[in-house]
Amino acid sequence: MTELKEKIINIVEKYAKDNPQEIELMKEHMAKVRSNLKDSDLAVATNEGGNDTMAIERALFEIPETLLVLLLAGLTSEEQMAWKEKDTARWFAREFPLFRIPRNI
Numbered sequence: 597m598t599e600l601k602e603k604i605i606n607i608v609e610k611y612a613k614d615n616p617q618e619i620e621l622m623k624e625h626m627a628k629v630r631s632n633l634k635d636s637d638l639a640v641a642t643n644e645g646g647n648d649t650m651a652i653e654r655a656l657f658e659i660p661e662t663l664l665v666l667l668l669a670g671l672t673s674e675e676q677m678a679w680k681e682k683d684t685a686r687w688f689a690r691e692f693p694l695f696r697i698p699r700n701i
Contacts, residue, residue, distance in 0.1 A: 600675050601687065607670045608692060611663045618660055622694060629658065629697060656689040657696050 612619050659667075671679060678684055689696040 600671070600678055600684070601691075603670060603675065604667065604679075604688065605691070607666050608663065611666055615660075615662060618662060619694070622660055626658065626694065626697075630699070633698070655697055656685050656701060657692070659695050 667679065668676060686701055689701050
């Protein structure tokens with residue numbers, strides 16, 4: 597495992613330990629996000645009535661602002677650039693399914 601991935605895992609684990617209420621809120625939020633997906637594999641969202649496609653979400657995951665701040669503070673500028681790369685985003689979504697939007701990556 598790369599140093600970047602180890603850093604990310606440590607930051608997320610510390611965040612989860614220090615913010616159990618936020619984790620519970622995130623679980624509820626992500627359940628709602630996923631329930632609005634027309635196609636849970638492709639992350640195609642529908643409107644609240646569920647009958648019209650309102651947007652196509654390309655995002656693989658969603659994270660709380662608190663966690664984002666911790667990640668940005670804990671990563672070097674080079675690691676932040678790597679964090680934005682497709683492979684790292686896919687790894688993150690697989691490693692932390694709580695934050696993943698589509699059912700499959």
